[in-house]
Amino acid sequence: MSGNNVQKIKRFNRFYTRTMGLFNLYTDESPYSATEALILFEISTRNDCTAAYLSNYFLLDKSYMSRILKHFERDGLIVKSFSEEDRRIQHIKLTDLGGEALKTLADKASLNVESMIDGIAEKEIEVLIESMQKIEEILYPKIR
Template sequence: MDNNKENIKKIRRFNRFYLRMMGLFSQYDDQSTYSATEAMILFEIHATEKCTASYLADYFLLDKGYISRLLKRLFKEGMIEKLPSKEDRRIQYLNMTEKGERDLHELTKHANANVENMIAGISEKEIDLLVQAMRQIEMILKQNES
């Protein structure tokens, strides 16, 4: 049991370190009007065919009311549009608008630059090891995903 507590502490320490290294808390605040959560939602809407608010709430493990408020803002800003399903009019799919695509492109450039800065000065061999370790973390944690 003590080993489990120690492992939990180590995982939490790594999570804090990783979030700080990725600049998640300031990644979009300094050069964008979008929060990190809004940016991640935009990325997911762009990447997911037939994306819905329910899907986003489940995917990000966020409260549906919170997702609704974020989507309302993105809709008001002209970033996304809602299209009713042809099969079931109660379902509304979320799509990017042209403005949304342009802003997402800028967010992507900014996120890429942050990662590029983070790995600057690290050898190619160490970057390969880092990417392998990230894949391994992802595979292990996906096994426990419900």
């Protein structure tokens, strides 16, 4: 790939990160970062979720993931339980408090997206979504 293409992709990544407000999306009124919010979301969607799964899924260092999960445990957002098949494995689930925190984070994220697309014509929003879907389609095999 040419260096020019790399620079164009990096420029888009910076633009998208800034446009989505990913640097301050969750920190304005929340004790949780965007990374932590995404981890909470993933825990909520997975049966038999484990720290190893989360580290691999998010491509994060295991010790960093461990610190995040300890933070969640201290805050009462998650509980861990040993697997019945293998006592070395601990499954992670959201508590009711964790579900409430996730809902608050998700609602804030939805408001941010709504304000981002406010005033954009419906046809342009459709093009935007189709473009996002195309990016996912092209890049998904690379992150599996």
